[in-house]
Amino acid sequence: MSVTMMAGTPPVREGMFHLQGFNVDLLTPTSELPDSKSNICLIQCTGQVKWLQTILRNKNTEHSDFVFYADRLIRLVVEEALNLLPTYNKSVITPKGVEYDGKAFERGNCGVSIVRSGEAMEKSLRECCRSIRIGKMLIRHEDENMAKQPKVIYVRLPNDIAKRNVLLMYPLMNTGGTIHQGIKELKRSGVPENAIILLTLFVTPEAVQNIHINFPEVRMLTTEIHPDAVLHFGERYFGTDI
Numbered sequence: 001m002s003v004t005m006m007a008g009t010p011p012v013r014e015g016m017f018h019l020q021g022f023n024v025d026l027l028t029p030t031s032e033l034p035d036s037k038s039n040i041c042l043i044q045c046t047g048q049v050k051w052l053q054t055i056l057r058n059k060n061t062e063h064s065d066f067v068f069y070a071d072r073l074i075r076l077v078v079e080e081a082l083n084l085l086p087t088y089n090k091s092v093i094t095p096k097g098v099e100y101d102g103k104a105f106e107r108g109n110c111g112v113s114i115v116r117s118g119e120a121m122e123k124s125l126r127e128c129c130r131s132i133r134i135g136k137m138l139i140r141h142e143d144e145n146m147a148k149q150p151k152v153i154y155v156r157l158p159n160d161i162a163k164r165n166v167l168l169m170y171p172l173m174n175t176g177g178t179i180h181q182g183i184k185e186l187k188r189s190g191v192p193e194n195a196i197i198l199l200t201l202f203v204t205p206e207a208v209q210n211i212h213i214n215f216p217e218v219r220m221l222t223t224e225i226h227p228d229a230v231l232h233f234g235e236r237y238f239g240t241d242i
Helices: 047-057 063-082 117-128 177-188 205-214 233-238
Strands: 002-005 023-027 040-043 087-093 099-105 109-115 133-140 151-156 165-169 196-199 219-222
Touching (some): 040 063, 063 117, 063 219, 063 233, 109 117, 117 133, 117 165, 133 177, 151 177, 165 177, 177 205, 205 219
Parallel strands (some): 040 219, 109 133
Antiparallel strands (some): 087 099
16 A cells, blocks of 8 residues: 655554555645645544544434534535635735735636535535535436446536536445446536545545546545445435434
């Protein structure tokens, strides 16, 4: 396993998962995308992040707590994703008349959530980017045969999405099949791979391999890569598992 580590980040625990053929960048909460060939990024596993992951993995966590702490973890991912979007230099004048050299986001960013669990991430994105446009996709299996590729049932995207950077939101990836179809649909709409940033919470090594091998230029941001992904996220978040 080849791991690119940034200063101040903890080591990857040995034996937790087995990844070959790509790098994993461990990001600090305020770091920008490293100048490396790796497009797979983990937010720093602080005590708070591990605490939130533990609550969401606990089968006994009540619905209201699951939603509250899922929103907190989603917000951390969304905040980190904003560091990956392009900016330009901008000067402003402060109330004291002093010129301040700062930054501003370039225009042309949007979010796309994969219904339904991806909609859980929309709230945090809107709280960070008030006027951002958000498209939707519905992708699911037509029958109970999970071995088959899921199909795109419904798509609503901004008309000019081919000119935008896309934050593709889906909190859980088990095999990567749903995201695979979602990325294919974005590419059919003219979005280049390197303009897609995948925002997720929990992924398995299988899903990472699937996406990286088929879409090597897509950037992926997650909190954890682990063989046991959190299942039924959407049902638990929206309360339909009761």
